[in-house]
Amino acid sequence: MWTKNKSLPVIIVVLILSLLYLYNLVPSVLSWGPSGNYENVSVRTTVNVSGAYPEILNVTCNNDTTITLNAGSTRTVVCLVEIRDYDGGSTINTTNGTFYYYLNESSDPDDNNTHYTNTSCSEDNANGYYANWTCAFDVLYYANNGTWEINVTVKDSDNNTDNDYGNSSIDILYALNVTSVIDFGNMAVDDTTTTAVEANITNFGNMDINVSVFGFGGNDSITGAGLAMICAIRNISISNERWDLSSATPYATMTPITGAPDYLDGLTIPQQTDDTQQEINSTYWGLHVNVTTNPFGICNGTVVFAAEVP
The missing domain is CATH 2.60.40 (Immunoglobulin-like)
Incomplete structure (x- = not known):
């Protein structure tokens, strides 16, 4: 134990000397422009980026609760899509979605048991970088019970797109x-x-x-x-x-x-x-x-x- 304690100061001194050596190897840059005697010159690089891609932040259906269908008729399932676009939330001009049974694919044809499509979702509001859109699906009473998925694609005025998924669940209905x-x-x-x-x-x-x-x-x-x-x-x-x-x-x-x-x-x-x-x-x-x-x-x-x- 005594030997270990005695060697500790030596280790600390070695570390300090190593850091000082590395510091002297790397030029110190605190601002753009020349160093004190023009040993080096720091040049600013810049670019103005536009045409940001939209980002889907969240997708939720039926307020994130289980869906109970309406016996013998349709139930409108409302899915909220939260979006961010640094060119402005108002630049989002198209949102579409598919709502489908988990054993199916988003690309499948529409079928009242397993697959629904909305090609014209509606904008709720846009504020700053953010926008909220709603995709609604009129789901028939005999749609399969269990897990359902929603696949959403958004597009902005520069034709930039983003895609994301959410899921929901449909209850069993005996009626x-x-x-x-x-x-x-x-x-x-x-x-x-x-x-x-x-x-x-x-x-x-x-x-x-x-x-x-x-x-x-x-x-x-x-x-x-x-x-x-x-x-x-x-x-x-x-x-x-x-x-x-x-x-x-x-x-x-x-x-x-x-x-x-x-x-x-x-x-x-x-x-x-x-x-x-x-x-x-x-x-x-x-x-x-x-x-x-x-x-x-x-x-x-x-x-x-x-x-x-x-």
Whole structure:
């Protein structure tokens, strides 16, 4: 330990001498122009640079939150593009973008399940070197769930460009729509439907779905419990309203509806993939007006169809 401490001053002296030697080798330049006796002359170099390239600083979609699609329609996904250009933010004159499913490519053709394009994004504002632009995409309800990417290209008045990416996520959507009314028409007491009434179910989401149904009388599940319909006079029992997946099935072998959700066995409606054709399946309904309760007048009930995970 004593030997190491004794050698330390020697090391310090060597370092100082080395630095002094290097200092004398390199000319000292403190300003442009000649040194004191013109041993050297410092000449200023200069250039004026213009035509700066734009820089994309950030790309975010839907305020950087997960996107929930609108069942059966479109959801406008708004992506904000933050840009800097040292020639001025106002020199940005074109911004375009593609919004696409992560398993696809930006260069792929548009497809409502996987790919959207906006060739005319809009400027929000420009201030100094900075500009904000918005690229919006009207995304259909059956667009794939999961990770999506956005590819943005900006161009300024000198035709200089920059390109950058962002990402977002689309939620799973289980949703459906159904024929608005199951109308059995005019029936007398003790009549039974001979021709089943069709009720179509449309997949309004971005996943394959199964379907469950339950029913009650009127439009209140509490007061209408155990009933298919509440009539002007008396009611129709819940077991007298029935369903099937085939129009040819006779009423006697149809499945009675209940007051609790019951799966429509054998019915799966896939996610829509054809942009010109919705995914629709049919159910068929029958009714018996039972003489036991002897109802009369206009009768109304409710059937609840629910989208279920397959």
